[in-house]
């Protein structure tokens with residue numbers, strides 16, 4: 001079908017973070033991406049998400065916190081190789097956006113729906129970046145769940161990391177990945 005949106009959706013693939021090279025999005029492009037990501041379905045207009053931009057030196061500085069968190073987490077001191085990996089975790093791509101899910105109690109927008117909206121924000125961010133020709137990876141890894149890292153990101157009690165979205169120029173086109181057969185996941189309701 002000759003429809004660019006359908007082609008994008010039908011062929012999308014994640015690109016591994018270390019295959020996302022410079023350049024990343026320009027400031028204007030990033031602004032556009034974040035406006036699109038904050039346009040997702042949002043029951044009761046609660047904006048149950050926010051975005052933390054990690055680029056340039058900020059990635060290395062948070063990497064130091066990540067390495068410290070790794071040392072604190074492990075029983076024995078991690079190897080220098082492991083620590084170098086942790087320090088460089090956010091440096092794998094030129095831009096990383098931490099998408100934060102923030103839930104506030106609401107009578108008619110249950111917590112579950114607010115969390116789903118944050119997931120939608122992650123995916124919209126990916127798709128919009130893909131439409132501009134960038135590769136993306138929506139991942140969490142251990143750092144999304146670590147108290148020290150969350151504190152360094154200034155997350156409040158009601159906030160969680162929905163994902164770190166890595167964005168950059170793809171080094172190559174990723175290979176196809178097997179998808180579930182529709183027959184296995186689709187049914188027609190019968191009473």
Ligand SMILES: Cc1cc2nc3c(=O)[nH]c(=O)nc-3n(C[C@H](O)[C@H](O)[C@H](O)COP(=O)(O)O)c2cc1C
Pocket residue numbers: 012013014015137138139140141142162163177
């Ligand atoms: C909330 C969430 C967290 C994820 N975290 C990770 C992760 O930590 N590591 C990982 O390899 N993939 C993670 N993934 C999966 C990748 O985003 C991606 O879907 C996977 O690599 C397959 O590629 P595809 O998107 O082309 O199917 C996560 C996906 C979601 C929705």
